[in-house]
Amino acid sequence: MGALVLVILLFVLGIALLLVFYLISVYNQLVRYRVEVDNSWSQIDVQLKRRHDLIPNLVETVKGVMDFEKNTLTQVMQARAAAMGATNMNDRLKAENDITNGLGRLLAVWENYPTLKSNENASQLQEELTSTENKIAYVRGHYNDVVANFNAITQQFPSNLVAGPFGFTQREFLKAAEAEKEVPQVKF
């Protein structure tokens, strides 16, 4: 009789231990994914900072070029100021998207200006801007991927049972800039 109770007791204890180990492993996995998301965000931050640093150079370089997309340039400058002064994330992302759009337009018309093409400093700057824009594009892509992983694990059963009580909430995806989705107008 006593032996049976002991066996049941050990069995229950064993199951409880297994549960605890499972809990720990899921918790650690969640933490690992969250760190990955934060790290990925900081990568974006680095590239955005780099772009902010390049914009004054851009303004300096195209200053001598007559009528170089004055409007777009002003928009980019304003968006940069807005992004640097933004207090919440939404405003900042919106401003950064504006910069992306403006710079995309500037880089597209760059080749039409012979003065810029022949200037060594200007072509260096063009290369830096292109490279930074590319890097921003895929660190954003990478961020969305790790967010997808993190969100999946916080919603999946049974790990959602651990995620909820320990405060692992879902993250938002980065959306493409509005203007990028606009259908280009065809004019004749």
Place this chain on the structure above:
Amino acid sequence: MFYALPAETVFEAKERTRRATFYLFLLLVVLYVFFADLLAVAIYLSIWFWDHVGLKDLWPVILWTSLGAGALGSAHFFHVRSKTLDDMLAQVGAKPADDKDSYHRLFANLVSEAEAATGIRGIKAVVLPTPGCNAFSLQDGAGRCAIGATEGLLSKLDRAELSAVVAHEAAHLVHEDSRLVATACFLFSIFGWINAVFGYLMRDTYYSSYDRRTHTRNSGLSIVVLVLWVVSGIGYLITRLISMAISREREYLADADGVSMCKDPFAMAESLDKISRRWRGDMPDNFGALFILNPNEMGLDEQEGFFSNLFSNHPPVSKRLSKLLAWARSDLGTLRTAEDKEDQLAAAQAAPSAGAAPPGFMAYLNNQWQGPYSPTQLLASGVMVPTTWVCPAGSQEVARAAETPELLPLFQQRVQGSVAPEACPRCKVPLVKVQYEGVEVEQCSFCKGYLLRSGVLERMISRNEVAFSSEEIQKARVWRDSQRGPLKDRDHFPDIKCPYCQSPMGKGIHSMLTQVVIDHCSNDSCGAIWCDGGELESIQMLILDAHTPK
């Protein structure tokens, strides 16, 4: 532009390759032990022969050699693995990319883009100073990695093509191919070495065992050596075949993942085609498998079939090209026409525009109109100031130099402190930093001589941004053919000191092809080169001339 590989696939691929790599290494170690055993048994048997030895006498031999070979194999493995990236780079002869050089900067930017796209941190961008066209990736045991390209490649490919090449190499790094192939290469070089030693011994014993009195050979010893030579030869062959097979299979995978990163199969095909049709540079034999295309071109490379599959470490280019082109929904004809068009465009841009309006400005200097000078000539003369009156040659529109859009950037460059701290070794005036063929070099504004840091001259040779007229090239050829006799009769310039490190500079002929006498710094750690006015241009012209088909 790269697109990041989906994070999921990067992680999974890493996990998968780690497992696959582990099994492969296990297989390699087993093979290593097996051939060590075979060698030991062969030695044992050839000393005591079959009739004295039973099978049970062999077991202890096999056991002990297995243990010994296992220990030796692991030691060797860890020794190979402990080779640092810097050691390997030094062996290949690669140097870090120079951030003062626009070609190198573009390459370094692409490598850092690949870093962001693959999630691998700290990929070094290195450059091989050879005019051949090739690219490679390297990774050491601790995970430090590098992507390298040759000078020739950097000057021949445009941004899209170069980014396809970098994507291919980055895909190799994600799959950890470079580490695997490099380790396999180093690990199995031991069998090749043993084989070479026995081959040498065999020839040696063959001659020394000849008995002059009886005119017979003492065959015992030479049979032992022969058996060992054959066994180690088979070991070398098989291990080499395996490492080649690994390398070959992984090229396709890297092409595929490279394309999914750069989303441009056409540019990838174009770069492969360009590399395959050019000289690929000569590299150490061991490292052949690391490059995007085998640097030691062989006839077998392009053939299909059993033998060529066994003996080449890269799949045929035509096969890789057809896969990529199918992906791009294009064909070889379109590819070749696109390349030809590119070449024509580049030639048209590089050719000096002789027929059109004469480039240059008349300048009002010393109370008279002089010229026409090109903008760079005006800057180098040092007598033009922002208020100098200039007039485009052939017109009557006189304006201040600073008000002319073509000349304004020159003043801005000058104001931005482009005067170098070093002085011209001949004229003793400060040198001026100028951009020449994408590199920042220092030039004397009076004698037009160039001061080049070490390794820069090699870069100049593979680039041709600056165009020369056919008369100039003809003159250079005539000059070269007139150069005869010993060095001391040819060059009458006094000896100079290196402007960088003040060590004496020695004189030497650049090459038999150019016959130009250049001054090079005797301090090896500096290695600067001084080219007197016109010498650098002559070197470039004569090398370009030799490359141009007649």
